[in-house]
Amino acid sequence: MALDFTDKEIYQRDFDPRAYLDTYYAADVGSFVTDEYLPFILKNLFGTFASGAIRGDTLIDIGSGPSIYQFLSACEYFREIIATDYTDRNLQELEKWLKKEPGAFDWSSAVKFVCELEGDREKWTEKEEKVRRTVTRLLKCDVTKSNPLEPLTLPQADCLLTFLCLDAACKDHEAFCCALRNITSLLKPGGYLVMGGVLGSSMYMVGQYPFFSLDLEKEFLERAVCDAGYVVERLEVQPRTDLTSMFLSDYKASFFLLLRKQMDMK
Numbered sequence: 001m002a003l004d005f006t007d008k009e010i011y012q013r014d015f016d017p018r019a020y021l022d023t024y025y026a027a028d029v030g031s032f033v034t035d036e037y038l039p040f041i042l043k044n045l046f047g048t049f050a051s052g053a054i055r056g057d058t059l060i061d062i063g064s065g066p067s068i069y070q071f072l073s074a075c076e077y078f079r080e081i082i083a084t085d086y087t088d089r090n091l092q093e094l095e096k097w098l099k100k101e102p103g104a105f106d107w108s109s110a111v112k113f114v115c116e117l118e119g120d121r122e123k124w125t126e127k128e129e130k131v132r133r134t135v136t137r138l139l140k141c142d143v144t145k146s147n148p149l150e151p152l153t154l155p156q157a158d159c160l161l162t163f164l165c166l167d168a169a170c171k172d173h174e175a176f177c178c179a180l181r182n183i184t185s186l187l188k189p190g191g192y193l194v195m196g197g198v199l200g201s202s203m204y205m206v207g208q209y210p211f212f213s214l215d216l217e218k219e220f221l222e223r224a225v226c227d228a229g230y231v232v233e234r235l236e237v238q239p240r241t242d243l244t245s246m247f248l249s250d251y252k253a254s255f256f257l258l259l260r261k262q263m264d265m266k
């Protein structure tokens, strides 16, 4: 039987950031580490930013959750990164890592992986400090609102990131397209949206709770981003080959999209 949509209030109540991190991102054993989602996204982020063509003042990450992997390459090319999420506990977990508080999640394995791509694995502590310096703000966000950062109104950003968020926050294709338009309003004309996530997923587990995931297909994504005013600069899909943790999340492939907002879009 299909899982009911997981409303944002349920995220606020039941989404346990630590259980999420331990299940999906723990070094060597996390399911996104062993099934290759994380290395796939990190390699694509490295390839995207290393060219130096995508850089600027402000980058906003939409639906950061308690994660920092998405900042590891981008932090070298933006003056300021703003992390956002719907739940207070996710923002607190992020803050714990940024402030090096006791019990913060250990991201060092992912950080070393990116430093190795950049040519010097030994620089991982400097990279962590760079992320800590660059992520300057943690903000509440709701992608279902026409201004997702309400009540704040920020200047449009040079770049947006969003990973594994819209499929969690949207109950159907129409809601997905609407949320995409909402976040697009935060981006400058000509700016870049870097989006990644999974295809063919109906749910994912966090602790004892199943969370709804909108089943995305490549063709739908391509249509949706064009309708929202983007030009697709790159689309990579990696089919899932390791099916051992299908009980945690039933996705079939990972995707990475680099999009440019058309100049004539407001």
Ligand SMILES: C[S@@+](CC[C@H](N)C(=O)[O-])C[C@H]1O[C@@H](n2cnc3c(N)ncnc32)[C@H](O)[C@@H]1O
Pocket (backbone or CB within 6 Å): 008, 011, 015, 062, 063, 064, 065, 066, 067, 085, 086, 087, 090, 141, 142, 143, 144, 162, 163, 164, 165, 168, 169
């Ligand atoms: C699967 S997690 C992804 C977290 C992180 N981006 C990552 O890649 O690990 C989904 C995230 O979407 C957030 N979320 C759910 N509904 C939302 C909404 N309406 N607006 C913004 N974020 C939302 C959740 O709080 C959660 O952090």
